[in-house]
Amino acid sequence: MINITLIWQSLPALLHGTLITLKIAAYGTLIGFSLGTLLGVAQTSKNKLVRLLISLYTTIIRGTPMLFQIIIFVYIIPLPISELSAAIWAIGINSSAYICEIVRGGILAIPKGQHEAAHVLGLSPWQTYRYIIIPQAFRTLLPSFGNEFITLIKDSSLASIVGVMELFKEGTIVISQHYDAISIYAIVGLIYLVLTSIVSIVINYIQSRVNHATH
Amino acid sequence: MLRIKNLNKTFHNKKILNTISLDIQPKEIAIFLGESGVGKSTLLRILANLDIPESGAFELNGNTITPKELNKKNLVGMVFQNFNLFEHMTVLQNISFILEKVAKKSKKESKKIGLDLLKQYGLIEKKDSYPLSLSGGQKQRLSIARTLALNPQIICFDEPTSSLDPYLTNFIADIIKKIAQQNHIVLIATHDIALLDKLQATIYLIKNGNIIEKAKTEAFKNDQDKYPNIKNFILGHRPRLNKPRLNRPHPKSTAGE
Numbered sequence: 307m308i309n310i311t312l313i314w315q316s317l318p319a320l321l322h323g324t325l326i327t328l329k330i331a332a333y334g335t336l337i338g339f340s341l342g343t344l345l346g347v348a349q350t351s352k353n354k355l356v357r358l359l360i361s362l363y364t365t366i367i368r369g370t371p372m373l374f375q376i377i378i379f380v381y382i383i384p385l386p387i388s389e390l391s392a393a394i395w396a397i398g399i400n401s402s403a404y405i406c407e408i409v410r411g412g413i414l415a416i417p418k419g420q421h422e423a424a425h426v427l428g429l430s431p432w433q434t435y436r437y438i439i440i441p442q443a444f445r446t447l448l449p450s451f452g453n454e455f456i457t458l459i460k461d462s463s464l465a466s467i468v469g470v471m472e473l474f475k476e477g478t479i480v481i482s483q484h485y486d487a488i489s490i491y492a493i494v495g496l497i498y499l500v501l502t503s504i505v506s507i508v509i510n511y512i513q514s515r516v517n518h519a520t521h
Numbered sequence: 522m523l524r525i526k527n528l529n530k531t532f533h534n535k536k537i538l539n540t541i542s543l544d545i546q547p548k549e550i551a552i553f554l555g556e557s558g559v560g561k562s563t564l565l566r567i568l569a570n571l572d573i574p575e576s577g578a579f580e581l582n583g584n585t586i587t588p589k590e591l592n593k594k595n596l597v598g599m600v601f602q603n604f605n606l607f608e609h610m611t612v613l614q615n616i617s618f619i620l621e622k623v624a625k626k627s628k629k630e631s632k633k634i635g636l637d638l639l640k641q642y643g644l645i646e647k648k649d650s651y652p653l654s655l656s657g658g659q660k661q662r663l664s665i666a667r668t669l670a671l672n673p674q675i676i677c678f679d680e681p682t683s684s685l686d687p688y689l690t691n692f693i694a695d696i697i698k699k700i701a702q703q704n705h706i707v708l709i710a711t712h713d714i715a716l717l718d719k720l721q722a723t724i725y726l727i728k729n730g731n732i733i734e735k736a737k738t739e740a741f742k743n744d745q746d747k748y749p750n751i752k753n754f755i756l757g758h759r760p761r762l763n764k765p766r767l768n769r770p771h772p773k774s775t776a777g778e
Contacts, residue, residue, distance in 0.1 A: 520608060
């Protein structure tokens, strides 16, 4: 049965792990978002070589497991950074490939007329992207970005494999000490569920505000 | 004066504009009349630096100029068929943003000019609304106001009345008249013959990339038979209330034959 006392006692450790999980997801999203947006915009350029290189990047990243990428970042590439930082970079770079595709799709979905109006009105290509295309694309992409953040919260558990003390790893350690997998996995699962639900609610709220504002 | 010399454009091996040459004076309205796909919009798009011609030259007030320069110096504006308003900006921002970023005016000044234009075009109450909440006529007016914000000398209208009802067509015709009177060179691509009745303009009938007939609206009204092609075009496009129904067989009766 569920051991409430054990859960209560292990809560500080689990909450510490939760903070690390959030840190991985937040930094991972930040890296993924910045890099992914940059690549996504570049992917819509006329330069064939740029498009080819980015396609290669997204194909490799999306075609291999994230676990594999984390291991490469932590053990194979000799980076002078902690396991946590290496895992964050691996997860961020993984996410960037997905965000690149999301952003590319969002930009291509903006009607050609918006580019043309901006051009005739004398906006530079940079101004057109910065003020006209990207803000409109991001509005429609908000749910996709929310999904990506939720995915990263869950995927951050993969960092446990290289010894990062995030939520899942903390849970595993408590289990190895008390041999009560059911209670601990139950609370660990619940914490993930609460985190993802909160993000989901926040994204829905922002989305409804944005929709309300432009109607 | 705007002078277009020997303009050529081919698209997918089809000649869209075939050595077009013409002059348009300030205060003059040039109406390019023709069916869809005859090249009248392409002419406007080349001028607005949206399409690149194979050959041709342009002169503005006696100076040779390229569409790229016209665009860079904000000498040409375009009112698009489907308006192309910036949906994520308010009605006021659609204008003030352009003044800030392109004309490099201060925030305060941009807002002031924007509000003046909105007043002029009866949109002041909508200043904080978003384009999605505007009616077709209001979108059209905002699109015109935004184009006028930079005061371009040449203003192109691509099918300006295609999505408006007849009452609004009158209204837009009045606006176009006023714009021309303010010393602008106005080019209109349209197949809407209603505009011909309402504007004093030069009509260029375009077919297969060629100007096949040219007439001033006044001259045309006085002697229609002198301009048989324009007359035929208009007859073909005049709405007929008692249009005979086509005698088509009922689809069901031919099924299985």
